[in-house]
Amino acid sequence: MQKKCAIGIDLGGTNLRVAKVSPEGEIVTKITASTSEEVLGSVHKAIDSLFSDEIAGVGIGVAGLISRERRRVIISPNLHVVEKIDLVGEIAKRYGVPVVIENDANAAAYGEMWVGAGKDIQSFVLLTLGTGIGGGMVHGKKLLNVPAEIGHMSVSSDGEKCPCGNSGCLESYASARAILSRAVYHLEAGRESLLQMYYEGNFYKLTTEDIFKAALDGDNLARDLWKSAGRYLGVGIANMINLMGPDAVILTGGLTGAWDIYIQEAVKEASKRAFRELFERVKIIPSLLKDDAGLIGAAGIAFNILRTQAV
Amino acid sequence: MQKKCAIGIDLGGTNLRVAKVSPEGEIVTKITASTSEEVLGSVHKAIDSLFSDEIAGVGIGVAGLISRERRRVIISPNLHVVEKIDLVGEIAKRYGVPVVIENDANAAAYGEMWVGAGKDIQSFVLLTLGTGIGGGMVHGKKLLNVPAEIGHMSVSSDGEKCPCGNSGCLESYASARAILSRAVYHLEAGRESLLQMYYEGNFYKLTTEDIFKAALDGDNLARDLWKSAGRYLGVGIANMINLMGPDAVILTGGLTGAWDIYIQEAVKEASKRAFRELFERVKIIPSLLKDDAGLIGAAGIAFNILRTQAV
Numbered sequence: 001m002q003k004k005c006a007i008g009i010d011l012g013g014t015n016l017r018v019a020k021v022s023p024e025g026e027i028v029t030k031i032t033a034s035t036s037e038e039v040l041g042s043v044h045k046a047i048d049s050l051f052s053d054e055i056a057g058v059g060i061g062v063a064g065l066i067s068r069e070r071r072r073v074i075i076s077p078n079l080h081v082v083e084k085i086d087l088v089g090e091i092a093k094r095y096g097v098p099v100v101i102e103n104d105a106n107a108a109a110y111g112e113m114w115v116g117a118g119k120d121i122q123s124f125v126l127l128t129l130g131t132g133i134g135g136g137m138v139h140g141k142k143l144l145n146v147p148a149e150i151g152h153m154s155v156s157s158d159g160e161k162c163p164c165g166n167s168g169c170l171e172s173y174a175s176a177r178a179i180l181s182r183a184v185y186h187l188e189a190g191r192e193s194l195l196q197m198y199y200e201g202n203f204y205k206l207t208t209e210d211i212f213k214a215a216l217d218g219d220n221l222a223r224d225l226w227k228s229a230g231r232y233l234g235v236g237i238a239n240m241i242n243l244m245g246p247d248a249v250i251l252t253g254g255l256t257g258a259w260d261i262y263i264q265e266a267v268k269e270a271s272k273r274a275f276r277e278l279f280e281r282v283k284i285i286p287s288l289l290k291d292d293a294g295l296i297g298a299a300g301i302a303f304n305i306l307r308t309q310a311v
Numbered sequence: 312m313q314k315k316c317a318i319g320i321d322l323g324g325t326n327l328r329v330a331k332v333s334p335e336g337e338i339v340t341k342i343t344a345s346t347s348e349e350v351l352g353s354v355h356k357a358i359d360s361l362f363s364d365e366i367a368g369v370g371i372g373v374a375g376l377i378s379r380e381r382r383r384v385i386i387s388p389n390l391h392v393v394e395k396i397d398l399v400g401e402i403a404k405r406y407g408v409p410v411v412i413e414n415d416a417n418a419a420a421y422g423e424m425w426v427g428a429g430k431d432i433q434s435f436v437l438l439t440l441g442t443g444i445g446g447g448m449v450h451g452k453k454l455l456n457v458p459a460e461i462g463h464m465s466v467s468s469d470g471e472k473c474p475c476g477n478s479g480c481l482e483s484y485a486s487a488r489a490i491l492s493r494a495v496y497h498l499e500a501g502r503e504s505l506l507q508m509y510y511e512g513n514f515y516k517l518t519t520e521d522i523f524k525a526a527l528d529g530d531n532l533a534r535d536l537w538k539s540a541g542r543y544l545g546v547g548i549a550n551m552i553n554l555m556g557p558d559a560v561i562l563t564g565g566l567t568g569a570w571d572i573y574i575q576e577a578v579k580e581a582s583k584r585a586f587r588e589l590f591e592r593v594k595i596i597p598s599l600l601k602d603d604a605g606l607i608g609a610a611g612i613a614f615n616i617l618r619t620q621a622v
Binding site: 065067074075123135139140144145146147148149150152153154155156157158164165166167168231232235238239242243244245272273274275276277278 | 376378385386434446450451455456457458459460461463464465466467468469475476477478479542543546549550553554555556583584585586587588589
């Protein structure tokens with residue numbers, strides 16, 4: 001028999017990413033499309049272009065809360081439309097192969113464990129640092145079947161109200177959304193900064209890349225924004241170290257581009273807060289698979305289900 | 312062969328508690344002694360009085376951070392003396408049976424899973440609510456081999472400095488120590504309260520039982536103290552629900568005596584903060600084994616090790 005591949009789908013953010021993945025965890029072909037309101041159509045179209053007899057299963061990673069029992073997305077704050085679709089059922093019906101669904105950060109953790117930065121690590125906590133903050137946990141070389149909503153852990157109980165209903169969520173202080181909204185706040189208040197000249201004052205166009213660039217250029221506001229976000233991230237990392245005592249914390253997502261200021265500040269803060277004995281044994285390291293962790297991981301979970309079913 | 316028993320030891324707080332436990336998780340005999348500086352001598356004396364050929368192993372639960380690899384207590388903030396003793400080695404040498412060591416709250420979680428409130432529950436988070444706050448986690452009917460230092464999760468990043476090094480630890484707001492220190496603060500500041508008449512104004516003699524009694528008598532300060540602690544506990548519980556999505560949260564320890572005000576406030580707060588879908592499926596319930604959870608659990612872990620070694 002020829003080797004069978006799986007399709008991994010990442011419905012994590014604004015983009016839909018679909019890949020054909022080999023049993024060794026390598027991406028054979030990858031497609032990126034934008035997610036419209038018509039998510040199911042876009043997903044079908046992408047799978048169509050990759051599907052063949054060689055495909056043994058499909059794994060989907062979605063940003064949000066997943067019910068494993070019901071095999072559905074319960075809440076997806078950034079992509080509400082998927083809450084109403086039976087993604088698993090529809091894809092299984094159309095392609096006649098097993099389909100699994102997982103939270104996108106859990107899928108990324110699976111990917112890093114399988115063929116990434118967590119390959120030789122017994123237990124780690126993964127954080128996805130982007131528009132929002134997601135989490136996944138591996139313990140004893142197994143993905144923990146838990147929500148791991150690290151972005152919605154309150155680190156400031158009387159702090160900012162989060163759309164999730166909680167107050168003081170880590171995500172409200174340490175995510176791209178948080179950094180950008182604080183940037184706008186300070187710029188509108190007239191704070192002196194190189195960023196005042198960007199986009200002719202249309203601050204809503206700023207990206208975290210712009211703010212990182214300004215920070216590298218020595219801009220104080222930009223540096224403060226990264227450092228403040230990094231400090232909160234450090235509080236969150238320290239909490240996860242005290243709870244899980246992991247061998248590693250693996251960081252992925254767009255914000256890790258600002259490693260030298262944002263992540264370094266986080267590591268410094270976590271080192272002051274976590275139990276020293278636990279901090280000393282933890283490695284804080286970047287993802288190896290980067291943006292592909294979720295895609296590869298989703299395919300990996302599909303392979304894993306196929307193996308389990310074969311037994 | 313006759314049934315073999317195990318000895319469970321709870322070095323959790325100010326008392327040393329030692330019990331002979333049956334393979335069915337029942338306490339056959341129990342001894343309580345005070346822990347002096349001479350811990351090892353007290354432990355030996357207590358085991359001596361229970362030991363016989365019937366004893367197959369010893370399990371020790373200690374408040375603090377345990378290294379499973381080194382089989383030692385790394386830090387025990389309330390009983391520093393055990394950090395310097397090789398408890399496992401000394402007991403194994405003296406009695407010639409296998410000895411295991413675990414964090415006391417992890418041992419309590421094991422006990423509740425084995426024969427307590429968690430017997431029929433797949434996954435739960437246990438919180439010990441006493442002088443400090445400890446935690447233990449069960450996932451898929453297995454005790455998670457993690458520190459679970461829930462009391463040292465920061466829920467108020469710029470909050471009170473904790474002796475552990477972190478700031479804003481849950482324990483600094485929701486434990487007996489926190490309630491008592493706030494009581495003293497308000498009473499010394501002259502706040503009107505029934506508690507002003509207790510112990511002829513020697514507020515350091517107050518107990519949480521006194522404060523609960525005053526709360527039942529309608530005292531506003533006493534009620535505020537419990538409610539504030541309960542609110543923070545609710546923040547901590549919501550965090551654990553968002554992280555672990557457990558089937559249950561099991562609460563144990565002396566403070567659960569104030570269930571109707573402290574725990575009810577915590578449940579109310581957690582209900583506002585946790586993801587609704589996760590909160591709806593979680594049961595927040597009291598421990599069944601109460602103060603004996605740690606003792607029974609420590610013995611249960613010893614039995615478990617014996618089974619593993621026998622295979």
